[in-house]
Amino acid sequence: MYVILLTQEWEERICATSTPSQRLAEEAQAQQAHLPGSAVPEHYKDFADIFSEEAFAHLPPRKAWDHAIELHPNTKLPRGRTFPLSPAEQKELDEFL
Numbered sequence: 001m002y003v004i005l006l007t008q009e010w011e012e013r014i015c016a017t018s019t020p021s022q023r024l025a026e027e028a029q030a031q032q033a034h035l036p037g038s039a040v041p042e043h044y045k046d047f048a049d050i051f052s053e054e055a056f057a058h059l060p061p062r063k064a065w066d067h068a069i070e071l072h073p074n075t076k077l078p079r080g081r082t083f084p085l086s087p088a089e090q091k092e093l094d095e096f097l
Helices: 022-032 041-049 085-097
Strands: none
Touching: none
């Protein structure tokens, strides 16, 4: 638990907002809390043990084909765009950065 003590001056300057995705997630979570019974659809009831809370509490057992991904220290990531931007978006990004 965290406690933050604010002065009167700071209380007037705090403006907390949320993003649309945060609001959608909160709404979905609230709707899910009101669902009667299980949230697992009827045609997946045979696999209910897969959807249980206990199934997510631990990792699956190690297998012979498990492997590690070797990471090299101080290696730089390749430079490239994640997705192409329109010229207006690219200009806005360049100005922001």
